[in-house]
Amino acid sequence: MPLLLHIDSSPRSASVSSRLANAFAEQWKRQNPEGRVLHHNSSLEGFPYLDELFIDASFTAAETRSAAQNEALGYSDRLVDELLAADVVVLGAPMWNLSIPASLKAWIDLIVREGRTFAFAADGVTPLVPPSKRVYVFSSRGGAYPPKTAFQQLDHQEPYLRRILGLIGLTQIEFVYADHQSSSPEAAAEGLARAEARLAALMR
Numbered sequence: 001m002p003l004l005l006h007i008d009s010s011p012r013s014a015s016v017s018s019r020l021a022n023a024f025a026e027q028w029k030r031q032n033p034e035g036r037v038l039h040h041n042s043s044l045e046g047f048p049y050l051d052e053l054f055i056d057a058s059f060t061a062a063e064t065r066s067a068a069q070n071e072a073l074g075y076s077d078r079l080v081d082e083l084l085a086a087d088v089v090v091l092g093a094p095m096w097n098l099s100i101p102a103s104l105k106a107w108i109d110l111i112v113r114e115g116r117t118f119a120f121a122a123d124g125v126t127p128l129v130p131p132s133k134r135v136y137v138f139s140s141r142g143g144a145y146p147p148k149t150a151f152q153q154l155d156h157q158e159p160y161l162r163r164i165l166g167l168i169g170l171t172q173i174e175f176v177y178a179d180h181q182s183s184s185p186e187a188a189a190e191g192l193a194r195a196e197a198r199l200a201a202l203m204r
């Protein structure tokens with residue numbers, strides 16, 4: 001049974017990124033009627049931040065961890081299990097302060113786990129997540145950061161997500177942008193329409 005892991009990260013009820021990610025999930029479900037969708041909203045669920053116990057536990061060999069250390073890793077283990085089980089991952093990710101919401105970063109901190117999603121190697125890092133999984137990122141932004149413009153270098157969202165998800169093996173990533181959401185209503189509507197057209201093309 002195929003599994004779609006769907007993670008939104010905007011707390012807004014009128015969220016554009018969540019609306020797009022949700023439209024993707026609904027279409028995916030229509031195309032995969034036997035499939036299952038697992039949904040989180042990192043902003044509403046309050047994924048825990050890493051503390052000292054977690055960090056010590058995550059760098060302790062599994063067979064020597066104490067009960068307290070195993071418990072400290074429990075939340076992260078469940079999120080990693082979900083990621084490893086998923087065939088497709090969809091992220092709703094508003095641009096916040098040139099990057100992603102802190103709650104989405106909290107999810108990343110919980111799933112980038114030595115020994116579970118990556119391993120240290122002599123020359124760097126070996127990804128442990130199978131590269132077959134596809135990732136779709138639906139990002140809404142107040143402005144726009146097109147390639148080959150002065151604004152591109154301000155975008156710390158796409159380069160960061162590509163780098164960190166690639167590090168664990170998620171290299172097949174599509175970004176869909178709803179730009180200009182803080183501009184005029186016309187520009188915002190046009191930005192959304194472009195994103196919806198791209199979504200439709202991706203689902204064909």
Ligand SMILES: Cc1cc2nc3c(=O)[nH]c(=O)nc-3n(C[C@H](O)[C@H](O)[C@H](O)COP(=O)(O)O)c2cc1C
Nearest residue numbers: 010015016017094095096097098140141142143181
């Ligand atoms: C805290 C915060 C920070 C933001 N920072 C940026 C930014 O750096 N660049 C930008 O283009 N838009 C920025 N915006 C605008 C949002 O990206 C835009 O409103 C987007 O549609 C929000 O996504 P959502 O509709 O899914 O909540 C910011 C909005 C908020 C609330």
